[in-house]
Amino acid sequence: MSTASAVAVPIGFGGPRPLSPEAQKVAEEPIAPAFSPIVVAGFVRIIDAVTIATIGMAIYLAYVFPVYGFAGYYVAANATIAALDRLREVLPPTIPIDLLCGSPTAVHAT
Numbered sequence: 001m002s003t004a005s006a007v008a009v010p011i012g013f014g015g016p017r018p019l020s021p022e023a024q025k026v027a028e029e030p031i032a033p034a035f036s037p038i039v040v041a042g043f044v045r046i047i048d049a050v051t052i053a054t055i056g057m058a059i060y061l062a063y064v065f066p067v068y069g070f071a072g073y074y075v076a077a078n079a080t081i082a083a084l085d086r087l088r089e090v091l092p093p094t095i096p097i098d099l100l101c102g103s104p105t106a107v108h109a110t
Contacts, residue, residue, distance in 0.1 A: 045086055048085075048086070049082045049083070049085065049086050050082075052081065052082040052085055053078055053079060053082040056078035056081060056082065057075070057078055060074050060075070060078060
């Protein structure tokens with residue numbers, strides 16, 4: 001039995017080659033920062049939830065707080081409403097809101 005050993009040498013690998021002038025020109029062009037649409041949509045959802053919570057707290061502080069003082073359940077309700085508004089877009093609907101509210105555009109099954 002012969003014991004021949006071979007050394008693996010990559011074919012065509014002679015080190016880095018210089019770029020052509022066209023490739024160098026393309027490589028030197030400035031690149032605009034890219035934002036994923038999913039990330040942008042996430043930031044918009046966060047801003048929307050914060051806006052809803054801020055408006056709710058402003059209404060609470062303007063109308064309820066001066067009359068009744070601090071009530072933690074108003075703050076909890078405000079946070080819950082903001083969270084449920086965000087979940088409405090993420091989770092599939094289980095109860096048609098139009099039917100509950102008696103919307104004239106609701107389609108009733110017969």
